[in-house]
Each structure stands twice: as C-alpha cells, then as structure tokens.
Amino acid sequence: MSLELKQAPVGDADAKQRLRIWIRLLKLSRRIESEIRERLRVEFSTTLPRFDVLAALYRKGEGMKMSELSQALMVSNGNVTGIIERLVQDGQVVRMPVEGDRRAMQVRLTEAGREAFARMAEVHEGWVNSMLGSLDDEDAARLLALLGNVSINGRKVK
Amino acid sequence: MSLELKQAPVGDADAKQRLRIWIRLLKLSRRIESEIRERLRVEFSTTLPRFDVLAALYRKGEGMKMSELSQALMVSNGNVTGIIERLVQDGQVVRMPVEGDRRAMQVRLTEAGREAFARMAEVHEGWVNSMLGSLDDEDAARLLALLGNVSINGRKVK
DNA sequence: CCTAAAAATTTTAAGCTTGAAATAAATTCG
DNA sequence: CGAATTTATTTCAAGCTTAAAATTTTTAGG
Numbered sequence A, B: 001m002s003l004e005l006k007q008a009p010v011g012d013a014d015a016k017q018r019l020r021i022w023i024r025l026l027k028l029s030r031r032i033e034s035e036i037r038e039r040l041r042v043e044f045s046t047t048l049p050r051f052d053v054l055a056a057l058y059r060k061g062e063g064m065k066m067s068e069l070s071q072a073l074m075v076s077n078g079n080v081t082g083i084i085e086r087l088v089q090d091g092q093v094v095r096m097p098v099e100g101d102r103r104a105m106q107v108r109l110t111e112a113g114r115e116a117f118a119r120m121a122e123v124h125e126g127w128v129n130s131m132l133g134s135l136d137d138e139d140a141a142r143l144l145a146l147l148g149n150v151s152i153n154g155r156k157v158k
Numbered sequence C: 001c002c003t004a005a006a007a008a009t010t011t012t013a014a015g016c017t018t019g020a021a022a023t024a025a026a027t028t029c030g
Numbered sequence D: 001c002g003a004a005t006t007t008a009t010t011t012c013a014a015g016c017t018t019a020a021a022a023t024t025t026t027t028a029g030g
Helices: A002-044 A048-058 A066-073 A077-089 A111-131 A137-149 B002-044 B048-058 B066-073 B077-089 B111-131 B137-149
Strands: A093-098 A101-109 B093-098 B101-109
Touching: A002 A048, A002 A111, A002 B002, A002 B111, A002 B137, A048 A066, A048 A077, A048 A093, A048 A101, A048 A111, A066 A077, A066 A101, A077 A093, A101 A111, A111 B002, A137 B002, A137 B137, B002 B048, B002 B111, B048 B066, B048 B077, B048 B093, B048 B101, B048 B111, B066 B077, B066 B101, B077 B093, B101 B111
Parallel strands: none
Antiparallel strands: A093 A101, B093 B101
16 A cells, blocks of 8 residues: 555656666767767777777787677677778778688788777777766766666676 | 876776776667667657657747757757758658748647657656666666766766 | 578668758848 | 858768668588
C-alpha cells in the first residue's frame, strides 16, 4: 500500500533525474568532441574517425582485420571501409591479405602512420587534460568510478 | 624544488586519468546514443537529429528562428536547413516569415509534430531511465552534480 | 565431392555534419 | 543618401554513418 503510493511518483522523479543525467552527459561529450574535432582539423588536418582508427591500430603492431576494427570502434563495417580507404590514400595505413583466408584483410599502420599518431596522441592528451581541468583529483576519481559502474544491457561501460 | 620534483609527474598522472575519463565518457554516451538512434528508427521511423529539433521546438510554442535553433543544438546553420527541410516534408514543422526581417525564418511545430513528439518523448524517457537503471539514487545525484560542475573554456556544462 | 549456410568485406542509397562560399536583407556611418 | 559591413540563411563539396543488399570465400553436412 505504501509501496503503491510511493512507487509511482518516486520512479517518475528518478526517471526525470536520469534523463537530466543523459542530457548533461550528451552535452559534455559533444562539447569535448567538437573541440577535439576542430583542433584535429586545424592542427593536424585530420578527423576524429581517422584518429580513432589510428589509435586502435597503434596498440596492435601486427594490425587488425577490418571486422576487428569495426567491433573495437563500435561502428559498422562499411564505415571502416571508407575510413581505411582514405587512410591508405594518405599513406598512414596498409592493407595486407590474411594468409589462409582470402576474404579477410589485415590493416596495419605504416611507419608514417605510427609517427603521425604518436605526435597527435601526445598533444591530444594535453587538450583533454585542459578541458577537464576544472575537475580536481578527487572529483576526477569519483567521476571515473561512477562512469565505470554504469552498465547497459548488463554490460559495464568500462 | 619539491614543487618542481612533484609537479611534473603528478600532472602527468592526472592527464592520464582525465584521458581515461574522456574515453569512458565517450564510450558511455555513444552506447546510449546508438541505442536511442536504433529505437527511434525502429519504433518511430525517425532519427536523433530530428528528435532533437522537435524537442527544442516543443518548448517554444511560438517557434524559433533557424539561427536560434542551430545555436540551441550546437550544430551548424547548414545542418539545420537540411533537417528542417525533411521535417517540413513530413508535415511536422512549418516555416513562416518573420515580420520585420525578410532574411529570417521562424520555424514551428505543426499539431502533428507536437503530438508525435509528445508520444516519443514519453517513451524516450523510459529508455533512458532503464539504460541508466544501474545507478542508484545516490550515485545518480552524484553523477549529475559532477557533470554539472565541469566547465570548459570557462563555461559550465549545465 | 557438392551444395547450403555462414562469415568477411564492399557497395549502395539515404541522411547527417561541417566549413566555406554565395545570397539576400538589414544596419552603420560618412 | 549610399557604400561598406554585418547578419540570417542557403548552397556546396567532402567526409562520416548506417542498414541492407551484393560479392566472395570458407565451412559444414549429407
């Protein structure tokens, strides 16, 4: 009885609060994202999707298959096809056949791609650091933990 | 001296932590965003940008000028032009001349647009609520506060 | 072996997004 | 007034993104 009286309105207030979280989350990440896009464009003549691909490949010296890449980045296969195409044009990436499977393609950074990414990554870290500079150590730790504990469809974000 | 010895490494660790925050933030918001996009598409045959435009217009019965809209949504003018075009096609929005300024255009929801948005907004709130359901009340409040306190380029996110 | 199903990838069509250039109208100020 | 600047918007070219269809190759089962 007290359950019924309480459940509905409380649940509703919670929903509104979670909606506010989502709106704020979206606003913040869009703000940071567009700042990063702008700076990548102005300072390095590149784009965020290209940067993301390079980042994924940077950690895997042996390269990745197209499908691994699209999974890692959580984007569609067709999407990766186009980005890789342009990165190959730019000479930052090479495609190689996968031995034993003629359907698949292994993609790997060139030396130029490796160097370009290393250079960008360092600066990029500085951008993010300064954009989140208003968080002190404690708040940063708290925020990191809170974000890491959210789980969607049973899977944690972390 | 102790200052110098401490400053550099600590600053660096902080930068790494803030970078982790950014990565987690991005991952979470992309996950939520793509879930919402998918559901808007499947259940309402619409898209997130359209939904965002309707949401902005819903609160302003008198409508908004194109430039107000693009500012509110933090996207380019040209972007809004295209989305409005399609919403007009769909009969959810109308454009009207602004009296006293023949350059400007006032955009307003039609009754159909109003109803469609109201219906979607309710369901949408439920989606978000369930996606963020793993946060209890306390954590939700904390997260909301932390997000609201971040400021970029001197401007708070809130 | 050989055919059906599955897997890896590319292609396609449509829409989103941006910055820059173009238009058109309003405002400023000499 | 009239030229120059500013403001509101659209157009354009390029790239990103997706879902669905198509292609090619591999794998499984009879």
